[in-house]
Amino acid sequence: MQCPFCGNRTTKVLETRHIDSSFVIKRKRTCPRCKKRFTTYERIEASPIVVIKRDGSREPFDREKLKRGIIEACSKRPVSLDEIEKIVADIEKDLQSYIMEISSKELGEMVLKRLKKLDKIAYIRFLSIYQNFDSIEDFIKVIKKMKRSKVGI
Numbered sequence: 380m381q382c383p384f385c386g387n388r389t390t391k392v393l394e395t396r397h398i399d400s401s402f403v404i405k406r407k408r409t410c411p412r413c414k415k416r417f418t419t420y421e422r423i424e425a426s427p428i429v430v431i432k433r434d435g436s437r438e439p440f441d442r443e444k445l446k447r448g449i450i451e452a453c454s455k456r457p458v459s460l461d462e463i464e465k466i467v468a469d470i471e472k473d474l475q476s477y478i479m480e481i482s483s484k485e486l487g488e489m490v491l492k493r494l495k496k497l498d499k500i501a502y503i504r505f506l507s508i509y510q511n512f513d514s515i516e517d518f519i520k521v522i523k524k525m526k527r528s529k530v531g532i
């Protein structure tokens with residue numbers, strides 16, 4: 380942390396305090412060179428997101444795993460890696476508003492919402508990979524419903 384008064388690169392922390400129960404930390408600092416005091420507010424960005432699976436078990440959010448699932452759904456489809464990367468980055472951004480946990484169902488829906496706009500076949504594939512249809516009938520039902528709504532698959 381640089382001193383805002385003299386630009387000195389090292390400052391000393393006098394006091395560290397959490398702001399209520401938020402992820403914001405308030406620090407009182409002093410500069411050893413100019414002796415001025417100032418306060419900083421730091422936000423903890425990378426709060427670990429936990430994904431709650433359908434069986435109730437929890438696992439840490441794994442960006443690469445999510446990406447692999449989307450790549451699989453998009454295989455041989457006209458969807459570029461850049462577009463897939465954009466989806467993942469976009470979801471990561473959205474995840475910032477979830478404090479700690481998200482269900483795998485919600486996470487799956489975040490992907491589906493984005494794939495639907497991009498590629499209908501990839502959308503259906505991801506739906507089948509991610510939601511683990513209980514039966515093939517469920518899968519067919521979704522496809523029929525999509526055909527009826529004329530999304531053009």
Ligand SMILES: [Zn+2]
Pocket residue numbers: 382383384385386387410411412413414415
């Ligand atoms: Zn200073």
